[in-house]
Amino acid sequence: MPDNQQLTTAIMVNETTFSEKNTQTNDIKKLPGDLAMWFFILAELTVFAIFFIGFAIAENLNLVMFSEGKAQLHKVAGLINTIALITSSYFVAISLYSMRVQKERQAVLRLIFALFFAAIYIVLKLWEYDSLFEQGIDIETNTFFTLYFLITAFHFMHILLGMVILAYMAKNAYQGKYNDPESENEFSGFESGACYWHMVDLLWIILFPLIYVI
Amino acid sequence: MIKIWQRYALSWGWLILLTIASVAIGQYFQHATLNSVLFIAIVMLIIALKGQQIIDVFMELKHAPKLWRNIMLAYVIVVPLIITLIYM
Numbered sequence: 001m002p003d004n005q006q007l008t009t010a011i012m013v014n015e016t017t018f019s020e021k022n023t024q025t026n027d028i029k030k031l032p033g034d035l036a037m038w039f040f041i042l043a044e045l046t047v048f049a050i051f052f053i054g055f056a057i058a059e060n061l062n063l064v065m066f067s068e069g070k071a072q073l074h075k076v077a078g079l080i081n082t083i084a085l086i087t088s089s090y091f092v093a094i095s096l097y098s099m100r101v102q103k104e105r106q107a108v109l110r111l112i113f114a115l116f117f118a119a120i121y122i123v124l125k126l127w128e129y130d131s132l133f134e135q136g137i138d139i140e141t142n143t144f145f146t147l148y149f150l151i152t153a154f155h156f157m158h159i160l161l162g163m164v165i166l167a168y169m170a171k172n173a174y175q176g177k178y179n180d181p182e183s184e185n186e187f188s189g190f191e192s193g194a195c196y197w198h199m200v201d202l203l204w205i206i207l208f209p210l211i212y213v214i
Numbered sequence: 215m216i217k218i219w220q221r222y223a224l225s226w227g228w229l230i231l232l233t234i235a236s237v238a239i240g241q242y243f244q245h246a247t248l249n250s251v252l253f254i255a256i257v258m259l260i261i262a263l264k265g266q267q268i269i270d271v272f273m274e275l276k277h278a279p280k281l282w283r284n285i286m287l288a289y290v291i292v293v294p295l296i297i298t299l300i301y302m
Binding site for chain 2: 029030031032038042045049052053056057059060075079082083086087089090092093094097194195198199201202205206209210213214
């Protein structure tokens with residue numbers, strides 16, 4: 001069992017500068033997480049690409065309707081949601097870094113922060129829906145709102161799944177289930193979950209400007 | 215030389231800045247013309263820049279096999295490009 005000095009040295013060696021890490025990993029390029037997760041990610045990106053392109057085409061066929069519809073959306077809520085998801089992604093990214101330098105408890109804490117910011121998104125999105133419903137606007141109001149509710153609700157479901165995944169990762173990290181140094185990639189599950197979450201953030205980064213801004 | 219965690223923080227800052235910039239540009243153009251193609255192209259470019267940060271830094275694909283990195287980068291370039299062309 002390594003003593004404290006050896007552990008500290010190991011952690012200091014792991015906490016290299018960005019350029020040093022880049023040099024070390026240049027020779028070995030590894031796809032983070034499981035390959036299956038990446039095929040799933042590509043499949044989801046494809047579905048959303050069809051949604052985004054369909055939305056753009058529909059807007060060009062109904063310019064006035066879409067302009068009026070967008071004016072009824074809560075841009076500030078959308079902006080806060082964007083910031084919340086980016087911040088959540090940031091905490092997921094640094095939680096993976098914590099795992100790699102063997103700071104599991106720190107990783108769990110960072111995942112909790114990530115879940116907190118995701119919860120902000122959930123609350124705000126539900127408030128947004130409720131606000132529209134109160135104005136008598138729903139999925140059948142017109143083409144704009146049909147697409148708005150379809151696309152954002154589909155993304156919302158992905159957020160919920162992502163939160164379950166993050167919670168599962170936090171549980172496993174807390175229980176020390178990612179510390180098997182003899183496995184080929186002991187963090188594969190963690191990396192897969194993290195990449196899924198970043199994908200969800202990536203989708204919102206396209207969705208928000210497309211539906212709320214332009 | 216920056217530490218790895220600082221790289222993530224810088225990325226976060228850049229993403230937030232780009233987000234605010236796209237909203238600010240949107241506010242400006244809202245009072246100008248309806249569906250200005252230039253405005254849309256700028257917003258789509260911002261999407262590509264933000265996507266690149268998420269892909270290269272958060273997803274760590276900068277250190278992944280080039281094929282996967284290129285596929286993901288292509289997504290955040292091609293999809294916004296198609297959207298821009300639709301609005302032209």
